Amino acid sequence: xxxxxxxxxxxxxxxxxxxxxxxxxxxxxxxxxxxxxxxxxxxxxxxxxxxxxxxxxxxxxxxxxxxxxxxxxxxxxxxxxxxxxxxxxxxxxxxxxxxxxxxxxxxxxxxxxxxxxxxxxxxxxxxxxxxxxxxxxxxxxxxxxxxxxxxxxxxxxx
Numbered sequence: 001x002x003x004x005x006x007x008x009x010x011x012x013x014x015x016x017x018x019x020x021x022x023x024x025x026x027x028x029x030x031x032x033x034x035x036x037x038x039x040x041x042x043x044x045x046x047x048x049x050x051x052x053x054x055x056x057x058x059x060x061x062x063x064x065x066x067x068x069x070x071x072x073x074x075x076x077x078x079x080x081x082x083x084x085x086x087x088x089x090x091x092x093x094x095x096x097x098x099x100x101x102x103x104x105x106x107x108x109x110x111x112x113x114x115x116x117x118x119x120x121x122x123x124x125x126x127x128x129x130x131x132x133x134x135x136x137x138x139x140x141x142x143x144x145x146x147x148x149x150x151x152x153x154x155x156x157x158x
Contacts, residue, residue, distance in 0.1 A: 013115040014043070018051045021136065023110050023128030029098070031123050032089035033064065033114075036080045038072035043121055048114060055088065055109030055125055057099055062088040064111060064123065088123060101127045 019025065035043075042048060047070035056063050064086045071079045090098075101107050110128040114121065131139075 013113055014046070014048050014050060015113045016050045016053070016111055019110045019112050019126070019128065021139075022131055023108065023126075024131055024135070025110070025112065025126035025128045026107075027097070027101070028112065028124055028126040029090060029094050031062065031094075031125055033121055033123050034087040034089060035069075035121055036078075038075040038078070039069045039080050040121060041072045041075075042070050043114065044116070050111045050114055050123075053111045055098075055111065057095070057102060057109075060095065060099075062090055062095060062098065062109070062125075064088050067111065067114075088125065098127065106130075 049068045053067040054065055056065055066083060067086060068083055069080070071082055098109060102109065107127050107129055110126055112124045112126050114123050116122070
């Protein structure tokens with residue numbers, strides 16, 4: 001059995017379903033995340049959730065708040081706390097760019113997905129602007145129109 005089949009693809013990525021629904025995402029950044037060993041094992045097992053998570057800048061560092069990584073089932077006394085604050089690892093120029101965007105107002109730092117890149121866990125964060133209710137309705141209308149158009153084209157081809 002090769003190493004490529006060792007990790008099931010469904011567990012290699014955890015997505016934030018609410019992010020694209022509630023925010024218009026602008027610039028995206030790939031960040032490392034400071035984790036404990038039991039947290040990595042839980043993420044590898046697909047036992048994490050970032051739909052309520054958000055990023056915050058504190059003392060020139062980026063922190064991920066409210067991300068839930070379940071305690072590792074086979075952990076001992078050194079097991080981690082499920083909702084602890086975790087540090088995101090970014091380059092200094094990326095942190096400056098994020099600080100400027102957040103200081104301008106109207107934007108939030110939203111985690112979009114958590115995935116493995118080799119043996120490392122990465123978090124994709126984006127600068128998002130909150131959508132209003134009518135923006136969400138417009139997105140739904142566009143999706144329905146595209147679906148109907150695809151059905152019509154499929155019928156014409158077949």
